[in-house]
Amino acid sequence: MLVSLNWIRSLISCDAETDEISRKLTDRGLTVDAVTRHGEDTVLELDIPANRPDCLGHVGVAREIAAGFGLPAPTPETASPSADGNKMVEIDDLAGCPRFTASVVRGIKVTPSPRWVVDRLEACGLRSVNNVVDASNLVMLETGNPIHFYDLARVQGARLRVRRAEEGERLTTLDDIERELSADMLVIADGGRAVGLAGVMGGAETEIREDTVDVLVEAAYFDPQTVRRTARKLGMHTDASHRFERGADRNGVLAAQHLARRLLTDLAGGKPELELEDLHPEPPAAVQRTLRGSRVATLLGYRPEAAEIKKALEAVGLSPEEAEEGVWSTTIPSWRVDLLREADLVEEVARDLGYDRIPAMRGEPERLPIGSRQRAADQAEERARDLLAHLGFHEAVSYAMIGPGEDQAFVAAETPAPIPLSNPLAEPLSALRRSVLPGLLKALDRNIRRGTRDVRLFEIGHVFHDRSTGLPLEPARLAIVWSGASAPVHWSAPVPDVGLSDMAGVVEAVISGVTRNPAPPRDSQVGIDAFHPAISASWTADDAPVAWAGELHPAVRDRLDLPSGIFIAEIEIGKLAAGRPLPAQYRPIPRFPSPARDLSLVLDAGVRFADIRAAVESVPSPAPSAVDLIDRYAGAPLEEGQVSLTVRLSLHPTERTLTDEETEGYRAKVVQRLEQVGGIRLRD
């Protein structure tokens, strides 16, 4: 809200400098965002909080300034309703319109406004239209109560009725837009039709024109929720709706009437009729509130003097009476719609004495818990983050919103449909992700297009799986994308590009790093479209997949217009993090030599390393055994599809040293077993 200091000075006698006024207002919670000059005037741009509609007019701001400097508050004049009004108005809907005042000013002449009016309006960011329209804006900007003028001659039957709109009823508003109304909207109607959207905008039919002579002045109080719902439904936000939906001053309508009638007289030569109709069938009882000094002390952490409390409340127009020692009772003025509870009055005291008065106390009462352990899930995520960063991956953050269908290829077939946003900002951000990978691949694409060849990114975040009722599941996922070199590039030797083996190694490092247990067995079935059917792997624990990794499927890659050689992985980090890993348990270091034997094997097409491992493990061994792959070769002189593997068998006795005969005997049995598998033969 733009506030003219000239205007303020016409309401209170304040000779403080602009800087002082600015600081005072900011200290009282009305933040001054900017100070500008406007001709002879100084304009403050105020950030008025949503609970202070009283400060959406100069009188309210003047009250705050007066309170801040200990000056007398402004005293707006009010009009007196006639005991027996002229019965121009009927209210059908008291809930929507609890109070309506109306009066008539006759014989006005529509002309341009005088200079001082133009200046004031412009200082406050409004353009001058003519003396009559300007008068209504001046009233709103001074009192904070929006009012409306009707051209009486165009009001059918010279009568107004406040009612709900009929479903589908049409009304052309002042901005010349024809609007279709619904039954929950409140309108002002005349003898025939709707002539205004209550508290939002008047109608075009009855607006003030060059030839207007007689004016019907409306100053009413409309229900905030009704106004807000109407305005929002129609996509409107006006100076009037802004004030009404925050809560106008229900009793301020009489001051608004007074000012309106005076301005129409002064600016347009009008003659107000004596009658002022005030329809207010159920005036609310004055609001009475109690403030305990003890409550002030509890909430602020210090106890102001009784006199300070009293003065603070009086400064903002309250009338505190000390009902008993340290307890005040006060009437709340009609314009302070925000003062509903004792805590609100505590804030008034705190504001007046300044927040700097509040002491800074170290430490809370003794009984609060001290020290807290990190939760298992957070700990797991932190470990994964550290591990991946140490392995050379960069942590990314991407939106949880993606384009519709963008994640279709990245989720298992049984995944529930994505959750669409009802009001997305844009199509590419219109559904909640079910996989973190599409966002990360977008980031990878951006990096490659900007010339970075080696891209290693990871992200930990939630994905969203809808359920038939209630809130969706939000499992935590860790996704990795990797393109380019498989290891740091160095001049000493060429480095191959990333392959499945590299990505699988990282995935297993994360799984075992998070769980402090070896990764579960690797499987070749991924079953998610975006993964290359042959160059991919998955890991399953407790019958559920916990990780999947592989090369991006060529079809998906082409669709996304990405280069080849991109590896992707996604890990159910939430599942892995379910339990806090136990401390690692010590096992004795073997005290006996571990004999080893190398076997060079030729495998026919289709035979896998896992077949060798299974065969070896099925042979009874004289001590715990292990099998490691130490070399792999394909090419001449082997046949197409064949590979040669050199595996190392080792035995790790815990009780005694093994004899050569025992080791040799074990080797022989393994060879025999391998030859029974089929497709495996010992290389000579």
Next chain:
Amino acid sequence: MLDALRTIEEEFRAAIDEAGADPERVEAVRVRFLGRKSPLTALMKQLGKLSAEERPAAGQAINQLKKSIQQSIEEAVEKAAAGALEQELQDSSVDVTLPPRSPWRGSQHPVHATRRELERIFRDLGYTIETGPEVEDDFHNFQALNLPPEHPARDAQDTFYLEGDRLLRTHTSPVQIRTMESRRPPIRMVCPGRVYRRDHDATHLPMFHQLEALVVDKGISMAHLKGTMDRVWKTFYGEQVKTRLRPAYFPFVEPGAEYDISCQVCGGEGCRVCKQTGWIELGGAGMVHPAVFEAVGIDPDVYSGWAFGLGIDRIAMMRHGIDDLRLLVENDVRFLSQFPT
């Protein structure tokens, strides 16, 4: 005899000097002067020709010379070995200015690194870290926070809506509600996390990160809020930082405040960053509104509490001197790699 010894010694000194540190030539000198055909061996053989009186002195003289030669040769051998090693070391020198084999250095996103730092400070002070769903219902995101339907303060929180009574949370405050629903006071918690607002321009992203702190117990006051805030920011920025509260309105706190810290660029003197005020606004704070306590079944006449919030992204940007918000979600490796772990 003595003349002969003197001649041998002179010849030996000349030979060993000439051999220098060459191991082969030292060996040749050894064979020549200590071998079976050496002049000393020949002299020994002549000892028998001497008289019994002369013999002991002559024998002693020969032995003395032999020992002296042996010692000199040993020294020469050692010197030769050292020379050989020196040569080997010199021959094997490499260009140390060649790039070494450096392991990769990954990075942690600056927003997460900042979040982690803040969490650590609060954990050290005894706070629990709480999280909650990002998809929320109207009750937890608004109504329980004293934001009933059609409340004008909802305007400030442009909301993404989903089917049903669901939305993307606009702040982390619903986590406070869920924590108070599930646990009785005393409560001392922080809730960090992603939040969403329907806003996208140079200074707003539709997704960002918040952290809120909440303390609820008997006798909690705004003085505790001030003291804690002071402690937290001094730990985060250093002992020189000052904090202050200003009155402000948030529906879920009363009295409500905004809080500032002294500008870390100019130290409070006033500069471009703080718009000459010497202060940087960090977020909202205040005493938990009684309506919030009522919504979660805590008696506001028995308990009181404070809460404050902050935007992690903004603090991360200030901390690292990042001047463009969009960098935080572009995930450009050239940006991310500037924050190695």
